[in-house]
Amino acid sequence: MKKSKGLVVNYGLKNEGCEKIAKRLLGKKFQVPVGISIAKTNSPKTVSDDAGINDYVKAFGKFVTIGDYFTINISCPNAFGGQPFTDAKRLDKLIGKIDKISTKKPIFLKISPDLTHRQVDRIIEVSKRHKVDGFVCTNLTSQRNNKRIVDRHVSKEGGISGKVVEEKANDLISYIYKKTKNQ
Template identity: 30%
Template sequence: MYKKLIRPIFFLFDPEKIHYFTFSILKVVSKIPLLPFFLRSFYKVKDKKLERKLFGLTFENPVGLAAGFDKNAVLYNELANFGFGFVEIGTVTPLSQIGNPKKRLFRLKDDQGIINRMGFNNNGIASAVKELKKNKGKIIIGGNIGKNTTTKPENYTADYLMCFEGLHPYVDYFVLNVSCPNVSSHAKLEDAEYLKELILEVKKMNNKQAVQKPILLKIAPDLNKRQLDEIILLMSETKLDGVIASNTSVNRKGLIESKKRLEIIGNGGLSGKPIKSRSTEVIKYLADNSGKKFPIIGVGGIHSEKDALEKLDAGADLIQIYTGFIYEGPSLVKRINKAILSRV
């Protein structure tokens, strides 16, 4: 029904506008008595064999929703009804920011991909905390954090620490987003020495808390082998809890979309099917060359059960979907979980 009826209608409209329209619809329909119960009954696959225990958390199933979908933590309770094992909110920055100028979100229908240059548009830490206080405890929540666009390089760490401290009581794990291609002046975040400094400062703050929360690093799919080796070394030196591989890509090779339209679209991070293979390669390289010393959450181009199983076979412990959720619909979560069960 989704691909034949709902998606064609949605795809008639601007991607960003229909995204927020969908949020409004889900908010309204979720208030209909018993509907959330029926949604959970239809989409949720409950089986102990799906459980995954990682960095001190028990995930009901290994399929999560990636950051960027629910930036402001306004829909995670409703999204829990679609069978996800966890939802990652954000990217959250200390202060509210509007992000990059519109139009900034583009569908590549023939490629089953999306290009975005949103620029960390979000309502800021205070708004996220307000929404997270409404948590009904139905699902594990990850907090993806970043810096404000106008923050000077010498204050990057302070931005991350502010987000970490503010969200700490309300999320189950953290993700340091240092690999988004859609924010300006982020070159410092790609420097291994600075990353080590940032991670250690965040860990220092974490150690001061009564309860320590897992901290993960989200990396780009465009890193070469030398850079991936640096990530493996960084993980060893800092004892970080895990890696999310991977973020969106700036690579445009092999796309069906015309060069003319790609030029019109301009800069942005590519997600969806076009980055599937590269994301899987990064996961496999990290797993193989680290001796599987740290957990990996695999994300990038998962549009089917087969895509999900490939990520898991490559070394991912958990997976996340985003663009696949948009193209394939909510039934994708259920299909993936059933496919995982069929192999147990």
């Protein structure tokens, strides 16, 4: 998206899996802070809430002694089954299970720029009841009706990043700051 200064990302979270990656990183020392970003596996096998939660918890457990902080990605637009954990009840159940794994490392939630303020309010309320230290704003947008998209042909698949999502991301940062300051 050259004219819009954005990218269409349709990568789908491809990787070797938490076991192999954790094994490779275990015991290594890094000169910079290392964040561990966890999303549910992009598979029909993780579509049900319980399977998705178990998938997140498994990965969190594999990395609990690795890295300096965690990002729980509940907003990948390219994941099979959508973004079920942006729903407050489902998120509460997910984070409740993660809370049972002992860690002193900060935990952040990575959220979508496409959420309504009502959805964000519910996510904030759930986060207050759990060991969530903050938010990563934002993931890719899946919306194509953005006035910043000026390119004529944009793929219908995948999420969009770059200048196209900048205003939405900044608005979300501002909104969350106002809702959570001094907390």
